[in-house]
Amino acid sequence: SRLLLVNGPNLNMLGSREPEVYGHDTLADIERVVAEVAASASYEVRAVQSNHEGVLIDAVHAARDDCAGIVINPGAFTHTSIALRDALLAAALPVVEVHLSNVHRREPFRHHSYVSDIAEVVVVGAGIDGYGFAVQQLVRVLG
Numbered sequence: 001s002r003l004l005l006v007n008g009p010n011l012n013m014l015g016s017r018e019p020e021v022y023g024h025d026t027l028a029d030i031e032r033v034v035a036e037v038a039a040s041a042s043y044e045v046r047a048v049q050s051n052h053e054g055v056l057i058d059a060v061h062a063a064r065d066d067c068a069g070i071v072i073n074p075g076a077f078t079h080t081s082i083a084l085r086d087a088l089l090a091a092a093l094p095v096v097e098v099h100l101s102n103v104h105r106r107e108p109f110r111h112h113s114y115v116s117d118i119a120e121v122v123v124v125g126a127g128i129d130g131y132g133f134a135v136q137q138l139v140r141v142l143g
């Protein structure tokens with residue numbers, strides 16, 4: 001079966017975007033790591049990145065029909081989007097939230113997440129490795 005990987009706004013800029021915060025890995029590197037870790041547990045991955053809230057919401061809705069769980073880095077929508085939160089609740093799939101940076105060490109407006117309290121697991125501050133761990137944790141939850 002399949003996992004949905006969702007990356008939100010500005011994550012297409014990884015590698016060149018604030019490398020001192022987010023490192024030099026690219027979105028392609030993230031998607032490769034996620035696919036590899038998932039494959040080792042016999043899961044396929046559908047990877048979606050968008051800068052548009054509605055596109056992310058549509059992808060989450062679609063996952064309800066054909067995915068077993070969701071790994072999501074909602075980017076800045078983490079801190080703003082009740083709509084994305086509601087989409088995750090509507091999909092009714094296990095969610096693992098991941099952030100490259102340690103959001104709790106940054107500006108106060110990054111300390112609140114609309115996703116964390118509905119996520120099974122939250123991974124922050126581990127860079128690209130956090131995505132591999134997020135997949136492992138989702139696989140564990142799916143048991």
Ligand code: DQA
Binds near residue numbers: 009010073076102103
């Ligand atoms: C981020 C943290 C968010 O606060 C920020 O808006 C991002 C990236 C992270 O992965 O560390 O775009 O989700």
